[in-house]
Amino acid sequence: xxxxxxxxxxxxxxxxxxxxxxxxxxxxxxxxxxxxxxxxxxxxxxxxxxxxxxxxxxxxxxxxxxxxxxxxxxxxxxxxxxxxxxxxxxxxxxxxxxxxxxxxxxxxxxxxxxxxxxxxxxxxxxxxxxxxxxxxxxxxxxxxxxxxxxxxxxxxxxxxxxxxxxxxxxxxxxxxxxxxxxxxxxxxxxxxxxxxxxxxxxxxxxxxxx
Numbered sequence: 008x009x010x011x012x013x014x015x016x017x018x019x020x021x022x023x024x025x026x027x028x029x030x031x032x033x034x035x036x037x038x039x040x041x042x043x044x045x046x047x048x049x050x051x052x053x054x055x056x057x058x059x060x061x062x063x064x065x066x067x068x069x070x071x072x073x074x075x076x077x078x079x080x081x082x083x084x085x086x087x088x089x090x091x092x093x094x095x096x097x098x099x100x101x102x103x104x105x106x107x108x109x110x111x112x113x114x115x116x117x118x119x120x121x122x123x124x125x126x127x128x129x130x131x132x133x134x135x136x137x138x139x140x141x142x143x144x145x146x147x148x149x150x151x152x153x154x155x156x157x158x159x160x161x162x163x164x165x166x167x168x169x170x171x172x173x174x175x176x177x178x179x180x181x182x183x184x185x186x187x188x189x190x191x192x193x194x195x196x197x198x199x200x201x202x203x204x205x206x207x208x209x210x211x212x213x214x215x216x217x
Contacts, residue, residue: 019059022052024142026060030069030080031169032135037082046078067163069170088171091164092215098161099211100204106151107195107203114151115196118144122192129185132178137185138169144188168214175217187213 026046029035035049047057061078064070071079110118121144128137145165149158172184187210194202 018052018056019063022050022056023060023063025050025052026057026064027069027142027166028135028139030064031138031166032173033170035080037080039080040076041078041080043078067166069163069166083171083174087167088215088217091167091171092211095161095164095168096208096211096215098157098164100207102148102152102154102157102161103191103195103203103207104200105154105157106148107198107200109153110151110195110198114147115198117147118192118195121147122189125185125188129182132181134173134176134178134181137181138173141169141188142166144192172214183213184210 026035026049029049035041043054043057043061046061047054050057050060052060061070061072065072069081071081073079106114121140124140124143125137128134128140142165145162149162152158172180187206191203191206191210194206
């Protein structure tokens with residue numbers, strides 16, 4: 008209906024994306040204490056969708072809900088990168104192969120748009136734009152992969168990986184990451200599961216470097 012408000016779930020997702028981006032790009036600093044009111048103001052959405060977003064971020068391990076203290080952005084620990092990539096190296100190639108096999112034409116087209124956006128971000132040295140495109144790519148993968156146990160395991164790891172990547176990012180690393188993402192997307196678009204898994208292995212290998 009024209010002029011109607013989006014459903015609560017859509018508002019909650021938009022609130023989640025806004026807050027996730029602030030955490031990933033370290034605008035909400037690791038270890039910092041925040042209030043619900045601050046997050047409502049930052050997200051630009053109402054209390055109910057922001058509360059839903061906080062619950063999701065808490066489940067993903069990015070916000071800690073502390074009794075009698077409030078909300079705290081989780082710290083980055085020294086071995087987080089190793090632990091996150093240890094799991095992603097195993098699971099991401101399987102997800103890529105399944106998506107290459109099962110993706111709809113619409114999902115493949117959306118991934119091509121992500122690849123084009125990533126390439127433009129590489130040209131313009133736009134790291135935050137690249138991270139937003141990477142998030143969009145992960146969400147298309149999640150919606151397309153038929154194994155929900157797999158995607159449930161990967162979703163929080165991907166968000167942690169983005170924050171860890173940004174904390175040590177450079178334009179050179181972004182350029183290489185974009186190139187490897189595009190190769191994954193190309194293999195998925197060509198409906199080639201082995202090539203998609205192999206391309207994803209290469210991407211995970213690169214992201215695992217420090």
